[in-house]
Amino acid sequence: MTKNLTHINADGNAHMVDVTEKKITQREASAQAFIEMSPETLAMIIEGRHHKGDVFATARIAGIQAAKKTSDLIPLCHPLMLTKVEVNIEAEPEKQRVKITSLCKLSGKTGVEMEALTAASIAVLTIYDMCKAVQKDMVISQIRLVEKKGGKSGDFSLA
Incomplete structure (x- = not known):
């Protein structure tokens, strides 16, 4: 079953979806991203030895701020009144990487x-930015939606 693209009007032009008539419902979504790095770079972050300060705290704040600015960055996104933004950052030394997970919630007409x-993208980019002087070949990967709840299109989960 093919679905129509919602951000394209009948004339084939991009437009912002009209959500005026949609019902307000509880909505939430989570996303993740990973950044691979050398054991030495990861140890420096975990041990708090980075000369720029707390890498994870800075990335967490950057991700939260980014979620709030999404409609300024992505042209057809609606400005949303988020009720929760959470960014969790977990070092995975055994895999030589860091996992970023974001969660956003609201009561609204759009997801x-x-x-x-x-949030996940900017948090992972912030980690890269803060550590690029130490290691330039870090690899950012798997930026993806993990779960979505609420709305007309229903729930989605990778699990």
Whole structure:
């Protein structure tokens, strides 16, 4: 079954979806991203030896701020009144990587998938930015939606 693209109007032009008549419902979405790095770079972050300060705290704040600015960054996104933004950052030394997970919630007429994806993306980019002087070949991967709840299209989960 093929679905129509919602951000394209009948004339084939991009437009912002009209959500005026949609019902307000509880909505939430979570996303994740990973960044692989050398054991030495990861140890430096975990042990708090980075000269720029707490890498994870900075990335967490950047991700939260990014979620709130999503409609400024992505042209057809609606500005949303988020009720929760959470960014969790977990070192996985055995895999030489860091896992970022974001969660966004609201009561509204449109979903928060883009906000969750933006939060995870900017958090992982912040980690890269803070550590690039130490290691330039870090690899960012698997930025993806993990779960979505609420709305007309129903729930989604990778699990």
